[in-house]
Amino acid sequence: MKIVCIGAGPAGLYLAISAKLRDAGHDVTVIERDPPGATYGWGVGYGENLLDTLYRNDKESAERIRAESTLWQEQVIAMRGDEKAYLGGYGFSINRAPMLEILAERATGMGVKLDYERAVEDLSELSDADLVVVADGANSRIRQRYSDEFGTSVDHGRNPYIWLGTDKVFDMFTYDFEETPEGWIWFHAYPSSTEVSTFVVECQEPTWRGLGLDRLDAGQSMRLLERIFARPLEGGSLISQSRGKPASWQRFTQVFNQTWRHGNAILIGDAAHTTHFTIGSGTRLAMLDAIVLADKLFDHDNLATALKEFDEEGHTNLRRLQATARSSMAWYEHIDRYIDRNVVDFCYAMACRHGGQPPWRYLRHVANQNFLVRKGRRLAAAGGRRFQAHRRGEAWR
Known part of the structure; x- marks a missing residue:
C-alpha cells in the first residue's frame, strides 16, 4: 500500500513506524512543510501507560525515548507566597x-x-496514494480545506495562555498561583530535560488585559512574567524563543470532527481531536491513534472497512476523555470560584475538577500533606516503577 502522511509530528511519524512494523512492504512517505528540526513547544509529558504501550509496539524507539526522558515525582501547588x-x-x-x-x-x-x-x-496533489493520513495538527490546513466533508467544528477557550521554557529545572510537577493587582495568574511547570523545564502561563482575560500582556512585546512580557514569578523561578529566566520566533499568547483550540475520514483520507492526532493541555493527553492520543490505525490496516484487506472501524471506535473511545478535558478547561476559566480557599482545599478542588470523589479521598489528601506520608508514598512509587521497568524489559533508572 502507498501511504502518505501529512505532518512529521508524533502522530505522522509514529503511524509511519507502526505501519512499517506490521508490513514492511508498505511504501510510506511523510511530508512536512517545515525543515528538519523545526518544531514548536517544549516538553512532552507522559505516564507509565503510554510507555508500556510504546515498548509493546516498538521497543527500539521506546528505549531511546525513555533514555532521553526526565522523571518528575509528586505535584506541588503553591499560592499566597509560602502556602503549599x-x-x-x-x-x-x-x-x-x-x-x-x-x-x-x-x-x-x-x-x-x-x-x-x-x-x-x-488532497488532489496526492492522487497516487492509496491512503492519505492527515496528521498536521490542530490547525490542519487539509482539514480546513475539507471542513464540510469532515463536519469540522472549532471553538476556543476563554483563558489566554503561553507556552514557554525556563532554565529553572523543577523536580516536581509545579503549579504556582500569584495574585496581582489585576487578578490571579498562574503557571504549571515540569522538567523537560536536565537543563530546562516547560513553563505554561495562564490567566483569565481581564487579568491578561489589566497587566498589559495583550499589548507588550515578547521581551516586555517575559520581563513582567519573570517579576511576577520571581519567587518560584529562584533567579531563573524564562525562554520565549521556539521555532525561531517568540512564543505568542493563544487560546486553546477545541477541534471536533463528525467524521475523521473522507474518501481515502483519515485524520489522526490533533487534526482529528484536541484535549485541553491541563490533562496532558495530546501526544499520548496522537501516538495511540497511530498504533490503532496501523492495526486496523493490518487486520483488514479492505481499506474502507479499516478506516470506518478506526473512525467509529475512535469517536466512541474518545468521548469520555474529551468531556473530562472540557471540564478541566472550564475549571480554570472559573478559577475565581475556588481561589479564596486555603491551599489544601484549593489543591483538592483542583485535583477533583473532573468529577465527584468519595469522602475518604479528602482524608487521604489531608494525610498526604504530612512529609513522612509523602516520603512513604515516594518509596512505594519507586518500587512500582522498578517493577514496571523490569516487566517491560527496560533498564532501571
Whole structure:
C-alpha cells in the first residue's frame, strides 16, 4: 500500500513506524512543510501507560525515548507566597525536538521517506496514494480545506495562555498561583530535560488585559512574567524563543470532527481531536491513534472497512476523555470560584475538577500533606516503577 502522511509530528511519524512494523512492504512517505528540526513547544509529558504501550509496539524507539526522558515525582501547588499543598504521582517528560528526532531516525531506518519543506494544500496533489493520513495538527490546513466533508467544528477557550521554557529545572510537577493587582495568574511547570523545564502561563482575560500582556512585546512580557514569578523561578529566566520566533499568547483550540475520514483520507492526532493541555493527553492520543490505525490496516484487506472501524471506535473511545478535558478547561476559566480557599482545599478542588470523589479521598489528601506520608508514598512509587521497568524489559533508572 502507498501511504502518505501529512505532518512529521508524533502522530505522522509514529503511524509511519507502526505501519512499517506490521508490513514492511508498505511504501510510506511523510511530508512536512517545515525543515528538519523545526518544531514548536517544549516538553512532552507522559505516564507509565503510554510507555508500556510504546515498548509493546516498538521497543527500539521506546528505549531511546525513555533514555532521553526526565522523571518528575509528586505535584506541588503553591499560592499566597509560602502556602503549599501536595498531590502524589509521578511521570516522565521529554523535549519535543529530541523526541521527533528519535522518531524520524527510526522511520528513516525502516525505509520511510521523509519529505521536508513541502506544503500540501489539497488532497488532489496526492492522487497516487492509496491512503492519505492527515496528521498536521490542530490547525490542519487539509482539514480546513475539507471542513464540510469532515463536519469540522472549532471553538476556543476563554483563558489566554503561553507556552514557554525556563532554565529553572523543577523536580516536581509545579503549579504556582500569584495574585496581582489585576487578578490571579498562574503557571504549571515540569522538567523537560536536565537543563530546562516547560513553563505554561495562564490567566483569565481581564487579568491578561489589566497587566498589559495583550499589548507588550515578547521581551516586555517575559520581563513582567519573570517579576511576577520571581519567587518560584529562584533567579531563573524564562525562554520565549521556539521555532525561531517568540512564543505568542493563544487560546486553546477545541477541534471536533463528525467524521475523521473522507474518501481515502483519515485524520489522526490533533487534526482529528484536541484535549485541553491541563490533562496532558495530546501526544499520548496522537501516538495511540497511530498504533490503532496501523492495526486496523493490518487486520483488514479492505481499506474502507479499516478506516470506518478506526473512525467509529475512535469517536466512541474518545468521548469520555474529551468531556473530562472540557471540564478541566472550564475549571480554570472559573478559577475565581475556588481561589479564596486555603491551599489544601484549593489543591483538592483542583485535583477533583473532573468529577465527584468519595469522602475518604479528602482524608487521604489531608494525610498526604504530612512529609513522612509523602516520603512513604515516594518509596512505594519507586518500587512500582522498578517493577514496571523490569516487566517491560527496560533498564532501571
